[in-house]
Amino acid sequence: MSELNNRVVEKYRNNFLKEVEANVEEGDWVKMCMQCGVCAGSCPLGDAWEHTPQKLFMMIRAGKRDEVLSSDAMWMCTSCYNCIVRCPRELPITHIMHGLAHYAARLGLSPKNQPTQKFAQLFWDNLTKTGRVNELKLGLNLYFMNGFSEGVKKSLEMRSIGQGMFFAKRLNPMEILGGHGVKDQAGFHAMLDKAREIEDAKLDKFGK
């Protein structure tokens, strides 16, 4: 449990809905869910979730904080936006799923070794390094994210796809040396640091 988590628990005590409304991106929409279940039926990975969005929203209102934040459900969102366009009350469900996932990760409560969480973090770290995605490094980091021996196995499994991409000129081995990036590195990183600082200050305020 992170120190930040202890502080938000202290602050909101038994009102998880209020906590979500204050701290989760688009969280103030959660109370608008009318439990129709269209989102649950529309999700392409509906079978794979421990909890559908509909369930998560009711669990938030019922104060099931640990179950919600440690659920792997939000990490199954493919960002297909079916739920958003079909929701009769127009809740931005996709964004709430992303927001819950981010919040859980930030508090250190998301499930251990969740593959999409790991990949999503790799993607963010990759793009923020130079300002643009380095696909080669992203792929290699993905294959090796569960350790060296599994990485070698995965790399061999994926070898023919990599070769296909290489011969189609859609994969450049030289990217390993650095690859693409924005020119204004200093400005780019200063902007991201500032954005993070503002966001941390907001959470800090709620946490106190």
Added chain:
Amino acid sequence: MAKKEYSFYPGCSSQKGASSINYLISTNSMCEELDIQLNHIPDWNCCAASIGYAGGGELPRLALSARNIALSEQAHPDQDIVATCAACWLATKETKERLDESADLMAETNQALSAAGLEIKNNKEVRHMAEVLIEDFGYEALGAKVKKPLEGIKIAGYVGCQTNRPFGIDGESYENPMYLDKLVETLGADPVKNYDKKVQCCGGALAFSEPEKSQDMIKDIIGAAYDGGADMIVTPCPVCQMNVEVYQDQINEKYGTKFNIPVVYYSTLMSVAYGRNAKDSALNGQIIKAKQLEAIANK
């Protein structure tokens, strides 16, 4: 018709040696034929796509797209922003709307941007290339440029998710959008009628982290195209293109299927139909070769 100019956001996957460089090459050829000038946003950065959320919170993510919009405002003040990548378009347009809706977020975003010496006014339209084609040209004008009709090719229009939801193209239905089918027809080819998986999700970024679940969906997308008699699949999205093309061998191995179907971009089809050669149409970028298009392009 006078030359049309747009402030162009190519995105990471369209860079040299990246996974959808063939989309950019064929788009450039298509635009030359339509007298469209794409002015690249100087020093653009990644939009964080729809998978950046784990590490990036709300404001850092919004700041990324806001930086691109701000750079576009500086360099091309009178031009709409246009993206070819579905995720680039979605993230940028979403940012524009979120900042329009919230004065607080707008102020915080500008505070972050000021650290890079930038400011966003947020008065630009953010559009997908498919919108430009359909709204600014229209099917008739697009058809008038066809030099080599794609006769005898049956094509499944796989629209996918993010050029369709939540914003949609040309006000079409989310459940049964027709623009790719109409475009295919405009180019002289034969669209698969009632392609039931046209808006099925391919797994997106989860094709990397949840390959089995994603490939199960991709199998149905390809299977339905074959059921409709398709010779190839066309898509407007780099992630759809890659996911549906590159895993066919793995799917065959797992499910005993015999998939071997080319997956192309609308810009590939248009470049060939507009008379450009195989190189200009980036047909060498196909891992599964589009032989019928090669035959027409080499004619």
